[in-house]
Structure formats: C-alpha cells, structure tokens
Amino acid sequence: MARLPIVSRMMQSLSIKAQLVLITLFLLLGILTYAFYEKHSFEQLDQLKVADHENQLSEINLLTLRRHEKDFLARQDTKYLTRFDETLDALQTRIHNIEALLIDQNALISYSVGMSLQTLTLYQTQFHHLADKLIEIGRKSNSGLTESLNLARSRLTEEITLVGDPDIQAAYALLLDKSIQFSENANEQTLSGLIGELKAFTEVTQRYDFIEEAVSGYSSALVNLTDAYLVVGLNANAGLQGDLRNNVHQTEEQIHVLQEKIRVISQQATSEVTLRLQVIGFIIALTVSSMLLFIGKSITQRIGRITHLMKEISEGNGDLTVRMNASGNDELAQLANCFDVFVAKLHKNIADIASVMHTLSECAATSQEAANNSIQNAEQQKAESESVATAVNELVMTSNEITANIENAAENALRVKIEAEKSMQVTRVAGDSIQALATNISSSQDLVDELSVHSQEIKTVISTITGIAEQTNLLALNAAIEAARAGDTGRGFAVVADEVRQLSLKTNESTTQIEETISGLATGVERTVNMMEDSLQQVNTSNEQTVLAVESIQKIVDQISEVFDMNAQIATASEEQSMVSTEIDRNITQIADLAGNTALQVAKTGASSEEVNNISHKLQGIVAQFKY
Numbered sequence: 212m213a214r215l216p217i218v219s220r221m222m223q224s225l226s227i228k229a230q231l232v233l234i235t236l237f238l239l240l241g242i243l244t245y246a247f248y249e250k251h252s253f254e255q256l257d258q259l260k261v262a263d264h265e266n267q268l269s270e271i272n273l274l275t276l277r278r279h280e281k282d283f284l285a286r287q288d289t290k291y292l293t294r295f296d297e298t299l300d301a302l303q304t305r306i307h308n309i310e311a312l313l314i315d316q317n318a319l320i321s322y323s324v325g326m327s328l329q330t331l332t333l334y335q336t337q338f339h340h341l342a343d344k345l346i347e348i349g350r351k352s353n354s355g356l357t358e359s360l361n362l363a364r365s366r367l368t369e370e371i372t373l374v375g376d377p378d379i380q381a382a383y384a385l386l387l388d389k390s391i392q393f394s395e396n397a398n399e400q401t402l403s404g405l406i407g408e409l410k411a412f413t414e415v416t417q418r419y420d421f422i423e424e425a426v427s428g429y430s431s432a433l434v435n436l437t438d439a440y441l442v443v444g445l446n447a448n449a450g451l452q453g454d455l456r457n458n459v460h461q462t463e464e465q466i467h468v469l470q471e472k473i474r475v476i477s478q479q480a481t482s483e484v485t486l487r488l489q490v491i492g493f494i495i496a497l498t499v500s501s502m503l504l505f506i507g508k509s510i511t512q513r514i515g516r517i518t519h520l521m522k523e524i525s526e527g528n529g530d531l532t533v534r535m536n537a538s539g540n541d542e543l544a545q546l547a548n549c550f551d552v553f554v555a556k557l558h559k560n561i562a563d564i565a566s567v568m569h570t571l572s573e574c575a576a577t578s579q580e581a582a583n584n585s586i587q588n589a590e591q592q593k594a595e596s597e598s599v600a601t602a603v604n605e606l607v608m609t610s611n612e613i614t615a616n617i618e619n620a621a622e623n624a625l626r627v628k629i630e631a632e633k634s635m636q637v638t639r640v641a642g643d644s645i646q647a648l649a650t651n652i653s654s655s656q657d658l659v660d661e662l663s664v665h666s667q668e669i670k671t672v673i674s675t676i677t678g679i680a681e682q683t684n685l686l687a688l689n690a691a692i693e694a695a696r697a698g699d700t701g702r703g704f705a706v707v708a709d710e711v712r713q714l715s716l717k718t719n720e721s722t723t724q725i726e727e728t729i730s731g732l733a734t735g736v737e738r739t740v741n742m743m744e745d746s747l748q749q750v751n752t753s754n755e756q757t758v759l760a761v762e763s764i765q766k767i768v769d770q771i772s773e774v775f776d777m778n779a780q781i782a783t784a785s786e787e788q789s790m791v792s793t794e795i796d797r798n799i800t801q802i803a804d805l806a807g808n809t810a811l812q813v814a815k816t817g818a819s820s821e822e823v824n825n826i827s828h829k830l831q832g833i834v835a836q837f838k839y
Contacts, residue, residue, distance in 0.1 A: 230506050241495035248491055252484040259477040262312040265305050266473045272302035273466050280338060287345050299335050303328060327469050330462040337458055341451040344443045356436045363429040370422040382412045397440045618782050628771040635764040642757035652747045666729050673726050680719040687712030
C-alpha cells in the first residue's frame, strides 16, 4: 500500500473501536465542559434576574416612601415616620444587595449605588427635619407652638373682655380672623395680612398698659408659629418642603439611573453569556465533527481499497491466488486477513469441487434414468387403481340406493304402524262413546216412560178440574136464576154469578186445551220411546262392529310391526354393506392417491436429478472461471 501520513499511521495502530471510544471521550469531555460553563453562566443569569427583581422592588420601595411622606404631611402621625424609616432601611438593604450581585459584572455600579444611598440618607434627614418642625408646630395634634398660641390667645381674650373697649375688640376680631385664615391656608398673602393686623392690634392696645403682657405673649407665640411655618415653607417649593422636594426628585433620578444601569448590565451580561455558550458549543461541535470526518475518511479510504481488491476477485478472471496482505492492527486489517484466509479455503474447495463434478454427473444420469422408469410404473399403477376405484364407487352408489330405499320402506312402515295405532285408539274411543250413548239412550227411555206416567196423571187431574168447572157453571146458572127471582135486590149477586159463570167457561176451555196438548205430548212421547228403542238396537249393533274393527286393526298393527322389524334388519345389513363398500372405495382411492403421489415424487426426483445434472454443468462452468 502507499505510504500513509504519520497521523493516519497512528490512527491505524488503533482499532476502530478505540478510535470511536476516543471520540466519545472527547465528546463527553466537551459536553462536561459545556455543562460546567453553562451551569456557571446560568448562575450568573440567576443573579442578574435576582438583581433585576430587587431593582423592581426598589422602585416599589421608593413609591412606598413617597406615600408614607404624604401620609405624614397630611395626618402628621408619628407612625408614618416609623414606616418611612423601615421602608428606607429596606430600600437601602435592597440597593446593597444589588451592588453585591452586580459588583462582579460591572465595578462602576458601586458609584451609582453610593450616589443613590447618599441621596436617600439626605432624603431621610430632610424628611425628619421637616417632620420635627411640623410636630413642633403641632397643628394637627394641637400641641407645641399651636398649643402655646392657643393658651396666649385664651389669656388675651380674657384681658380684652375685661377692658371692654370696642376698638380693641374689633381689632382683635380681625386679628383672629387673619390668624384662622393663615392656619387654614398658610401662604405669603395670608401671612402678610396676619402681620398687618398684628401691627394694627398692637398699636390699638398701647393705651392699656395692664394688657401689654398678654398682647406681648400672644404676639411672641404668633411670631414663633409664623417663623416655624416659614421654615417649613409656605408652599411646596419653599423652605424645608422645597429642599425635600428637590432632594426627592434627585433621589428618584438617581434610583432611575441605577435601575437603567442595572437593566443595561443585565442585558449585556445575558447577551455575553449566551454568546459565550454559543461559541463554546460551536467549538466543541466543530472539533468533534473534524475528528469524526478525519476518522471517517480514514476508514472509508481503507474500506475503498479493500472493496477494490474484493471487486477484482469477484468480477475479474477469478484468480484465487490474489491476496490483500493488509497492514495494521485495526478491524479493517483483521477483515482483510480473514478475507485472505477465506480465499485460501475457497481455493482449496474449488479444487475439491472440480474432482467431484465428474462423479456427480454420472450419478445424476443414473438417477434420471431410474426416475423415468419409476414414473412409468407409477402412472400405470395409478391408472389401474383408478379403474378399480371407479367400479367400487359404482358398487357403493348402488348399495347406497338400496339402503336408501330400504330406509324409506322402513319409514313408510313405521308411519303406517303409527297411523294404524292411532286408528285403533280412535276406534276404541268411538266404541266407548257408542257404549256411553247406548247407556244414555236407555236412561232417556226410562225418563220418557216416567214422563208418560206423569202425563196420565195430568189427564186425571184435568178431568177432575173439568168436573169442578162444570159444577161451578151449574152453580153460577142457579145463582143467576135465584138473582132474577129476587129482583133488584139480587142484581149484584147476579153480576157475581155471571162473572163466576164466565170464569167457569174459561176454565173449561183452558182445561180442554191443556187436555189436547197433553194428548199430543203423550203421542210424541210414545213415538220418542219407539225411536229410542230402534236407536238403542242400532247402537248395540255398532258397538259390536266397533269391537270387531278394533280386533282387526290390532292384527294389522302386529303385522306392520313385524314388517317394520324385518325392514330394520335389512336396512342395518345394507348399511353395513355400504360402509364396507365405502371403506374399500376409500382404500382404493387412497392407493390411487398414493400412486399419484409416488408418480409426483418420482417426477420430482427426476426433476431433481435433471437439476443436479444442470447444476453439475453450471458448477463446471463456475469452476472453469477460477484459476487454481
């Protein structure tokens, strides 16, 4: 092989597995380095996020300070001073925390932090100075200078009341009015008006020496109060209020500048961390990719050389004497050496195959001839078996038809037997019914005889009723005669006798009609008795014939049972014969199938022999291609 570079030789001295392990270790080292730096970078980003959060909270603390300031100025309650100091301490602590978090990112942040803390301290000092002055004034709590003024005013009011001078009272009233105006709205205009009224009031009271002390005390208290208001400031831009306002604006400006710097530092640090992570990741990816490309190229070049040699062996003139003789200790060198061993073994095997081919050709020819003879014998055996199978199959079909006919005859005999038994049962039921009918007719004849006797008794009763009606008629006639003899006195009795006579006539007519009806009924009863006697004789005759019919049907059933048993025996024998014929047909068919399978297997054997012969020729051609 060609001379390889030193690096390639060094890589060849290592196995491919060792090379891949080396790349994996380097990749793991790069990943660990990236992970460590990423962790450190994320910690920095977390610090920046904390600093940004503290920065936002510091703005909230500043707004809270302003709110406590305004609450104190509005209510002058000392609890707001405490809240102001607590919020200021929290804000200063927060700014120190921000400085500690960002000192590593930007050393210049300390200057902004120092300026912010300085303005906050000055803000606190001025606010406390202003608060002390407002507490000294004591306007909301009625203490301090306001209390002193109220005491002096009370004393002066008592003195002026004792004087009773209208001019002094009028001037004092104007002074009080100006004082109230100044207290409610302290500004330069109300202050100027208050000073003017104080001067006018002082001039008016000079006439009374005994109230001079009270006037002097009130004037001093009022001047002290106005001086304190002037120190505080008559408006938001004057005095301590103006100083505090200016310092508050400066503090807000410093805090805003600090917040902006923190935001810029956070953004810059985030961008730098992100960029460094991207650069480190790119360097690691580039290094690993370069190593993979180098090792991959080295492997593919060597694989290409080995493939070229294999292609020459496979597609060339079949020279099995060629060897790769690869150098190196990696898997490709081992593959080449194994391939050389394989080619050597193949060389030996091809030589052995060439010596076996002649013997294989002779054996294939012999097998082909034996297979052809076996095919002819198997085909003849198959044809004979098919003929026998056809004859047996026809015998089976005939036997099956006989069996079917016998079974049909047995089924018909069974149906006839069943119908005969049913007829016998019906005939027996009819005989029983006829016997019952004869009994009923005999009973009916007895009843009719009793009815005839009762009819004769009715005739006797009717004869008696007829005699009574005739006597009643005679009595009614005699009564009518007697009534005619009596004249008018017997007229009512005549009417009754006439009615009795009419009733007797109707009874006589009804009796005659009943007698005629009973005579007709007796005649009908007599005819019924005669017909029942005839019917009874016919029923007895039918009963005797029914008994004879039952005996005949019983004989028919017995004979049909014997026929059914014989048909069953014949059907069983025929079925056994059919099963034997079917078994013979199945065996012959199986023999035919086996003969056909034998023919197929022999044909396959012949085809295999032919294929072996063809393979032998092909093998000769293949072996001829190799040089050995």
